[in-house]
Amino acid sequence: MAVKVEYRIGIAAPVDEVYEIIADINNWPQWSPIHKHAEATLKFGGPFHVIEHYEGLGDWEVKGFLSDWSPMSHLHIGVPKRFWEGSLTRYFEMEELSKTGSSFAVGALFGGYFSEREGKLYRPHLRKGFEAMATALKNRVEGTT
Numbered sequence: 001m002a003v004k005v006e007y008r009i010g011i012a013a014p015v016d017e018v019y020e021i022i023a024d025i026n027n028w029p030q031w032s033p034i035h036k037h038a039e040a041t042l043k044f045g046g047p048f049h050v051i052e053h054y055e056g057l058g059d060w061e062v063k064g065f066l067s068d069w070s071p072m073s074h075l076h077i078g079v080p081k082r083f084w085e086g087s088l089t090r091y092f093e094m095e096e097l098s099k100t101g102s103s104f105a106v107g108a109l110f111g112g113y114f115s116e117r118e119g120k121l122y123r124p125h126l127r128k129g130f131e132a133m134a135t136a137l138k139n140r141v142e143g144t145t
Contacts, residue, residue, distance in 0.1 A: 003119030006107030007130035013141045015102040018094045019072040021140060022104075025050075031140050034129040044069060048077045057125040062090060072096070086112020104137060106130045 011018055021031070028038035028050070036059065037051040046066045053059050067078035072094060079088040089109040096102050108126060110119030138144075 001116070003110040003116045003123070004107060005110075005119055005123045005126045005130070006105055007127055007134050008103060008105040009131075009134040009138050010097070011102050011104055011138045011141050012100065013102060014100060015072050015094050015096040017141050018102050018104055018137070021137060022075065022092055022094065023071070025075075032136055033132045035133070040066065042066065042069065042075075052129065054122075054125040054129040057122060057129075064088075064090065081115065084112075084114065086110065086115025086118075088115055088118075104134055106133055 023042055025038050025040040025042065025048070028035040032038075034052045034054065035050055036053055037049070039050070040046060040048040044066060048062070048064045048066055050062050051059055052062065062077070062079060064077045064079040066075065067089070068074065068076035074091060074093040077090040079090060081088060087110070089111075091105070091107050091109065093105045094102055107130065108119065110116050
């Protein structure tokens with residue numbers, strides 16, 4: 001059974017405004033408190049490389065590829081692991097709730113025995129970091145920072 005770590009937040013803005021900021025991955029370090037480095041190409045199979053910092057965990061480097069993408073909906077990042085380590089999918093999802101409201105979720109899905117153990121071990125740190133990113137995005141989109 002997979003381990004899911006997620007933080008979801010409501011944003012008082014249209015989904016296209018949320019997507020515009022999320023799609024600009026290379027600029028995440030300018031506003032996201034957990035991203036020290038972000039570099040990606042927004043295309044299927046495009047490279048994705050971030051260095052994130054989590055309180056109590058330290059720096060975490062994520063090297064993967066854009067495995068699924070739909071404008072104004074989601075970015076899913078596949079993170080390659082050796083076959084016995086399991087799987088890791090990072091995701092950033094947006095949903096239109098109304099013409100002036102949307103939701104945003106940032107998360108990680110750990111699959112396979114070793115990966116699930118990793119997810120359970122890191123869950124409190126990741127969730128707190130995901131909350132910080134989502135809150136910073138909300139403040140940026142709503143113009144409250």
